[in-house]
Structure formats: structure tokens, C-alpha cells
Amino acid sequence: MATGTPVPGRPVRGSRTGRPIMAAFDLLGRRWALRVLWELRDGPVGFRALQERCDDVSPTVLSARLAELRDAGLLWQDESKAHQLTAIGRDLSRSLKPLLAWSERWAAETSR
């Protein structure tokens, strides 16, 4: 699984260029990846708690996403095995904030 993790600088699934944004799209465009980052935005969370927050995602997939995001350097595990964001991971989390605001405009738009 480690070698399949998208990382900037080398070709990824869906792009031969290795451009960072393409690696990001590959990494984040996998099921539950965005959600996991989102649920970790306020601090460390254990495996089962994280699973609950993600509407009981199957442990198989959660484990795979966590491993990928860890390999990509976005999160890590402390001594108590809890998962939490790294500095660059928190940075990404902040970069996703505009998405929250957008989604509410989208909701307003859609309900009209």
C-alpha cells in the first residue's frame, strides 16, 4: 500500500506529470480521504472514535486511508495510537475551509 500512495514529484494514478496538484487530487479523491482530514481538524482521535465520526466507515477502508495519509505525511500516530494531523496536514485542513463556506452557498442555491 505504501508504494501506491500518491506523492508529489512522481507520476500518480491519473497523471504522468507528477505535478503536486495532481498528486493531491489522486490522494484526496479517494473515498473518505477528505472526510477523515475533516474529522481530525480539531485534534487527535482514536481509530474507533474516528470510525464513528465517519458514519461507521468500514475499518478496512479507514485503515487504508489512514495508511495513505500517513505515508503522504499528512498525519501520524502518537504513543497512544491516536491519529492526528501533522503541520502540513493542519495546513491542508485550513486550505479546505473555503470549501465549507462554499457548500453552504451551494445548499442555498440548490434549495431555491
Next chain:
Amino acid sequence: MATGTPVPGRPVRGSRTGRPIMAAFDLLGRRWALRVLWELRDGPVGFRALQERCDDVSPTVLSARLAELRDAGLLWQDESKAHQLTAIGRDLSRSLKPLLAWSERWAAETSR
């Protein structure tokens, strides 16, 4: 396919709440969704051209993603069948800009 499209205000795959951000995660967390929005950021593009820009994504998936994004109100087709962003779609595209900047910091971080 139309009924499976995530839309804010009703339950989506991965969340019963229907909160807009969750619908967005479901919609955008599908393969090629982010990439398609990205490639449409500068104006209308035809089906085959879009396919090329997305590193020859299979037409099956491209067609599915386009239908979902269309149902979600993020893009539409003009008379010549070219696909382009709606106002709210362009808004989302702008909201993704911070992601580009982040991906470059990530690349710098990773190569060290």
C-alpha cells in the same frame, strides 16, 4: 444515476445528516470529480478534449461524473454540447485555489 447524486439537504452516502459539507465530500470524493472541475476552470471544453486533459480517463467514468456534477448544478452543456461551469461551479473552482498553493508547500515539504 440522477437520484444517486449527492445534493445538500438530504442524506448522502457516508452521512445521514444531509449537511452541505458532507454532500460536498461525497460528490467531490469520487474519482476524477475534482480533476474535472479543475480542467473546466478556464472555460467550456468538449467531451473528447476533456477526456484528453484528464489523462484519457475512460468515457464511462467521465460521463458518470459529468452527469453527477450537472445534476448537482455545478456545470451545464451549451448548444454545442460543450461542458462548462455554472456560477456556483466557478465559485467552487475558486474555493479550490488554496489547494493549489497547499500542494506546492506539500511538495516542498515532501522532497526534503
Next chain:
DNA sequence: CATAGTGCTACGTATTCCATAGCGCTCCCA
């Protein structure tokens, strides 16, 4: 010990994605 809780893996099934082929249509130019 026993019980309960946590982190995570195994494994079989369901869903999604993918590659290739090709249909129907329009445009162009002989």
C-alpha cells in the same frame, strides 16, 4: 481470572472503475 474496551486485520461480497469497441450524428468536400 474475567470482562470490557481499543486498534486493527481477514475474508467474502458488492460496488465502482476501467479499457476497448462501436453507434448515431454532424460537418466537409469532392
Next chain:
DNA sequence: TGGGAGCGCTATGGAATACGTAGCACTATG
């Protein structure tokens, strides 16, 4: 007016991914 080239998009079968359930190993607590 017909033949070719381009377009948008769908059909189909096989490969990859996600899902759901069960359960193992470990720790803390009684």
C-alpha cells in the same frame, strides 16, 4: 450525394476498490 473524419456518448466484460461482518491481540479494570 455519398464517403470520410470528427464528435458526443453508451455497451460490455474484466479489474480494482470499497463494504460488512467476524474476530484476534493487547490493555486496563474489577
